[in-house]
Amino acid sequence: MACSRMLTLFLLLLPTPCLGRSTTVSESDRPSVIIVGAGISGISAAVTLAGAGVHGVLILEATDRVGGRIHSKRFAGHRIEVGANWIQGVNGEKMNPIWQMAEKLHLKTFFSDYSNISSNTYTQSGVLYERSVVERVLEVSEKVVDDGGIYSRSLPSDGHEDISILGFQKMKKHAPSTPLEMAVDYFMNDYESAEPPRITSLQGTLPIRTFTDFGEEDYFVADERGYESLVHHLVNQSLNADSIKLNQVVRSINQSRNGVTVTTENGRHYRADYVMVSVSIGVLQSDLIKFHPQLPHSKFSAICQLDMAVFTKIFLKFPYKFWSDRNKTEFFLYASERRGYYTIWQELEKELPGANVLLAVVTDEEARRIELQADEAIKAEAMRVLKNMFGKKIPEATDIFVTRWSTDRFFRGSFSNWPIGLHSHDFNQIKAPFGRIFFTGEHTSRLYNGYVHGAYLAGVDSANELVGSIKKKMETAKN
Numbered sequence: 001m002a003c004s005r006m007l008t009l010f011l012l013l014l015p016t017p018c019l020g021r022s023t024t025v026s027e028s029d030r031p032s033v034i035i036v037g038a039g040i041s042g043i044s045a046a047v048t049l050a051g052a053g054v055h056g057v058l059i060l061e062a063t064d065r066v067g068g069r070i071h072s073k074r075f076a077g078h079r080i081e082v083g084a085n086w087i088q089g090v091n092g093e094k095m096n097p098i099w100q101m102a103e104k105l106h107l108k109t110f111f112s113d114y115s116n117i118s119s120n121t122y123t124q125s126g127v128l129y130e131r132s133v134v135e136r137v138l139e140v141s142e143k144v145v146d147d148g149g150i151y152s153r154s155l156p157s158d159g160h161e162d163i164s165i166l167g168f169q170k171m172k173k174h175a176p177s178t179p180l181e182m183a184v185d186y187f188m189n190d191y192e193s194a195e196p197p198r199i200t201s202l203q204g205t206l207p208i209r210t211f212t213d214f215g216e217e218d219y220f221v222a223d224e225r226g227y228e229s230l231v232h233h234l235v236n237q238s239l240n241a242d243s244i245k246l247n248q249v250v251r252s253i254n255q256s257r258n259g260v261t262v263t264t265e266n267g268r269h270y271r272a273d274y275v276m277v278s279v280s281i282g283v284l285q286s287d288l289i290k291f292h293p294q295l296p297h298s299k300f301s302a303i304c305q306l307d308m309a310v311f312t313k314i315f316l317k318f319p320y321k322f323w324s325d326r327n328k329t330e331f332f333l334y335a336s337e338r339r340g341y342y343t344i345w346q347e348l349e350k351e352l353p354g355a356n357v358l359l360a361v362v363t364d365e366e367a368r369r370i371e372l373q374a375d376e377a378i379k380a381e382a383m384r385v386l387k388n389m390f391g392k393k394i395p396e397a398t399d400i401f402v403t404r405w406s407t408d409r410f411f412r413g414s415f416s417n418w419p420i421g422l423h424s425h426d427f428n429q430i431k432a433p434f435g436r437i438f439f440t441g442e443h444t445s446r447l448y449n450g451y452v453h454g455a456y457l458a459g460v461d462s463a464n465e466l467v468g469s470i471k472k473k474m475e476t477a478k479n
Helices: 002-012 040-051 097-104 131-154 165-171 179-193 209-214 229-238 281-285 297-305 364-371 375-390 424-431 452-478
Strands: 033-036 057-060 072-075 078-081 086-090 109-111 121-123 217-221 250-256 259-264 269-272 274-277 290-292 307-309 311-317 331-335 344-347 357-363 399-402 415-417 437-439
Touching (some): 033 040, 033 269, 040 057, 040 229, 040 452, 057 269, 072 399, 097 229, 131 165, 179 357, 250 274, 259 274, 274 452, 281 297, 297 424, 311 364, 331 375, 357 364, 375 399, 437 452
Parallel strands (some): 033 057, 033 274, 121 331, 250 290
Antiparallel strands (some): 072 078, 086 217, 109 217, 259 269
């Protein structure tokens, strides 16, 4: 399936004989297609449409930049990734298209080595667990995940016999309850899905197709150009500056038999033959964009069933490095009695040399709680955890940066997660066109939802679907 998608991608980036560059979809001066959102999915859709000969593609972006949830900022004298940070699924038999672009642009990436995390797992009181104890818990958890993938493939494809990951854990008599078991379970599941096993669908998640298709390695992006340089590369390759309008907050989309009108918050109206909506599933669930006529109940119901998960990153800068590298790993686990409470830490000496920066990751309800707090309150919490782990004499953090995707009205979260109860039919409804309105985004990628490559390939797939619809209408008109 992945190979056929990638073949489609490369074919679509070239003019097609059926809809070449000489073809004009609309004879008026208005754009043929408006794309709402300039994230990587919207941009890849625009590039694909342009390559297929669709003229007059216009992108309306609510923020003052392109990239969407791929975004970087300056912190501690370095560029850090506020949104997507890893290229996940590398060095397998098939090539991840994002990794392919990163290699072409010589993007600076670092292999994330989790292999020695068992030597850096702390009790709540700051005592290091024996490595062998942690390894036993890790082995059990990994075995349950592998078995879950096998069991998932045995279920009917319609999803009506799906269970949660927690449900499968219970079937295997595996119910993480001790602080160590919960920390390892969080590392194995929540760290990937940004939601706990009791919420996450077994069939929609395991086996993780990103890793089975593209490889099991993750690479952390730490480049002064930012991860978003990949998006800028796509823009510069096939689009012109006039095709993207920033600070255009779309508030309504009205469609009729003759076309679609998009109205922005500043009162501007844009007309086109088609619209491609690439905003996040969280925005689709909110009241930011009104559809006229309203989306069908079956479609909106499916949209509301898919979760918009929250993956919050907390960057802390210190005057000097106080953590030990004796165990040669960049990751630490903190086994709190409170599940998911500052569980995962990463030191960034390799990625940001000399910056003395630690990165903590929190998800789900803890992430939503933290994102509503002031930075100083978050720093105080994080410092209490670090003092438990490394001692009371460690220095205070001099600076902090906290990502807040859940409170941003243009995103409403970090990425989608497939919950228990969402069936394949519902997922198809999320992506399905509604008249002249098409949909794309990582949440429309059946195989890779939640990932950057999923967003990129979803843009290609949705654009391909729109091209097919345009060609069909042209052929009907001729007849």
